[in-house]
Amino acid sequence: KEKVEITKEQRTLMKVIVDAYSTHQIPQDVAKKLLQEQYSADENFLLLTEMATSQVQVLVEFTKNIPGFLSLDREDQIALLKGSAVEAMFLRSAQVFSRKMPSGQTEVLEERIRKSGISEEFIIPMFNFYKSIVSLHMVQEEQALLTTITILTPDRPYVKDQQAVERIQETMLELLRKLCVLQRPQEPQYFARLLGRLTELRTLSHYHAEMLTSWRTNDHKFTPLLCEIWDVQ
Numbered sequence: 001k002e003k004v005e006i007t008k009e010q011r012t013l014m015k016v017i018v019d020a021y022s023t024h025q026i027p028q029d030v031a032k033k034l035l036q037e038q039y040s041a042d043e044n045f046l047l048l049t050e051m052a053t054s055q056v057q058v059l060v061e062f063t064k065n066i067p068g069f070l071s072l073d074r075e076d077q078i079a080l081l082k083g084s085a086v087e088a089m090f091l092r093s094a095q096v097f098s099r100k101m102p103s104g105q106t107e108v109l110e111e112r113i114r115k116s117g118i119s120e121e122f123i124i125p126m127f128n129f130y131k132s133i134v135s136l137h138m139v140q141e142e143q144a145l146l147t148t149i150t151i152l153t154p155d156r157p158y159v160k161d162q163q164a165v166e167r168i169q170e171t172m173l174e175l176l177r178k179l180c181v182l183q184r185p186q187e188p189q190y191f192a193r194l195l196g197r198l199t200e201l202r203t204l205s206h207y208h209a210e211m212l213t214s215w216r217t218n219d220h221k222f223t224p225l226l227c228e229i230w231d232v233q
């Protein structure tokens, strides 16, 4: 039986990441608007665009706090952010669903997503993914580390020094592996199941690209930040 223990530096690393992850949450005003504004496809889309924009801002702030990220080549930092944004945002919004939001915000958010002009063919895989994340009952450390591992994927387009990214990602993978063993001794495959979700995320990012195109065709407006992160317009 492998004796697994978290070293002192791993504990420090985890605290930095979890603090950054929990500090940078969706602003309350956006969450509050979800409950107040009226229901129309356009109003729902506007709210979700605002939510997506603040999710990108939160993602950038979180990423800057990942130990080692800012010491990467500047262009590689941008390539990692652009390449991982959708996946990190799917994880983040899935966690919004898994954490019972107060006063039925979850149901309201689900309703607004379903009624925002997204075609059924994207809604189904999106909500299946949310359900599969909720069913894992991840703790915050796992959520923060899984998002960090997603951001630090070396083979994103245009990343020049993949080795440097791999080195940091490996540190995070080892920490998450230990956490899973300690957290769920009775579920030896739990770590593998978590990483399996990252494969599902790649499929979702293809759906997301198609959603963007279909929104554009219906002449929906995005914010400058969303245009920049996903190279639209």
Ligand SMILES: Cc1cccc(C)c1Nc1c(-c2c(F)cccc2F)nc2cccc(C)n12
Pocket (backbone or CB within 6 Å): 045, 048, 049, 050, 051, 052, 053, 055, 089, 090, 093, 113, 118, 208, 211, 212, 222, 226
């Ligand atoms: C904020 C939100 C939450 C859940 C579902 C959806 C459809 C959204 N909204 C968007 C997403 C998006 C995301 F932010 C996280 C997960 C999956 C996503 F499709 N991406 C974009 C890009 C341009 C405009 C919007 C409205 N939008």
